[in-house]
Amino acid sequence: xxxxxxxxxxxxxxxxxxxxxxxxDDERWAAGGSPHGTNNQGELQAVLExxxxxxxxxxxxxxxxxxxxxxxxxxKWMPGWKRRGWRKSDGGPVLNRELLEGIDEAMRGRDVTxxxxxxHAGHPLNEAADERANAAARAYQRGEEPRRGPGFLSASDAxxxxxxxxxxxxxxxxxxxxxxxxPAAPAAAPLWAEASDLLDGLDGPAASVPIELxxxxxxxxxxRLQDRADAQGISLEEALRRLI
Numbered sequence: 542x543x544x545x546x547x548x549x550x551x552x553x554x555x556x557x558x559x560x561x562x563x564x565x566d567d568e569r570w571a572a573g574g575s576p577h578g579t580n581n582q583g584e585l586q587a588v589l590e591x592x593x594x595x596x597x598x599x600x601x602x603x604x605x606x607x608x609x610x611x612x613x614x615x616x617k618w619m620p621g622w623k624r625r626g627w628r629k630s631d632g633g634p635v636l637n638r639e640l641l642e643g644i645d646e647a648m649r650g651r652d653v654t655x656x657x658x659x660x661h662a663g664h665p666l667n668e669a670a671d672e673r674a675n676a677a678a679r680a681y682q683r684g685e686e687p688r689r690g691p692g693f694l695s696a697s698d699a700x701x702x703x704x705x706x707x708x709x710x711x712x713x714x715x716x717x718x719x720x721x722x723x724p725a726a727p728a729a730a731p732l733w734a735e736a737s738d739l740l741d742g743l744d745g746p747a748a749s750v751p752i753e754l755x756x757x758x759x760x761x762x763x764x765r766l767q768d769r770a771d772a773q774g775i776s777l778e779e780a781l782r783r784l785i
Contacts, residue, residue: 544598547605547658547666548591551674553682559583560687562675564670568769571690574677583674584608585640588615592647594693601652607660607667615644634781651756679774691769 544565551560551574559578563571571590574583588604588611593604606612619641622628627635628640635641658664658673673690680687769779 543601543603543607544595545603545666546591546595547578547664547670547672548584548587548611549607549660549670550580550585550587551671551678552578552580552583553678555580558678558682560674560679560681561587561590562673562677562690563587563738564666565596565693568691568773569693570673570772571667571692572673573689574674574681574687576681581608581610582637582640583678584611585614585637585644587670587674589643590653592644592653596647601654601778603654603656603668605656605664605666605734606673607658609657610655612655614641615648619645668682688772689768691772692763692765694769708738713762 542664546565547565548563549561552558556577556579558576559580559582560572560574560576561583562570562572569685571594573586573590584606588606591604621630622635623645624643627638629635660667673688677687766781767777768780
């Protein structure tokens with residue numbers, strides 16, 4: 542299986558408020574940035590963050606970039622820079638060394654290829670990444686927190702969450718007949734019963750499952766799902782249902 546993703550960066554003023562983003566699809570993307578940086582730094586950071594996000598997968602990763610600098614740095618120039626102790630052929634220090642070293646480390650043992658695409662030319666993944674990187678840079682320009690995106694939730698992550706939901710399922714509580722002279726005591730409800738009111742109105746046989754799933758997600762998984770729900774304009778409960 543192959544994962545194809547776009548990585549892009551943006552810097553207002555170059556240098557200036559800086560943004561980066563990677564994009565696979567509407568449910569798997571991330572963005573960020575800093576108050577000050579260059580466009581090249583944003584481009585490299587996007588690649589590094591994509592590699593880190595997908596580190597737990599064994600699929601081939603194809604990274605679409607509109608930056609020749611990024612592609613040539615990683616695929617052509619890096620071996621020589623490393624041999625010379627991260628020095629260029631003229632003896633000067635390599636710019637953005639920390640980011641490049643991070644990419645070099647993150648690529649080890651991975652099947653990663655780069656594909657150049659022309660920016661602002663209608664490539665769907667590139668356009669989506671560019672839009673999110675620019676939005677992040679503008680958020681930093683305004684002094685606001687950018688939209689981070691849902692991140693990368695692999696099939697194995699979703700499967701683990703569902704397995705946890707199944708293990709959490711509470712058994713039904715049987716009622717016990719009471720003597721006629723005394724009123725029957727109400728049966729005790731599961732601890733999560735009150736929270737299940739959040740699911741009122743949802744259709745389908747899986748409607749009662751997301752609350753258990755919600756309670757078994759880790760904080761990081763919960764945050765990614767909340768971002769995913771916000772990005773799609775749906776409730777957290779609906780996003781949980783779609784995992785099932």
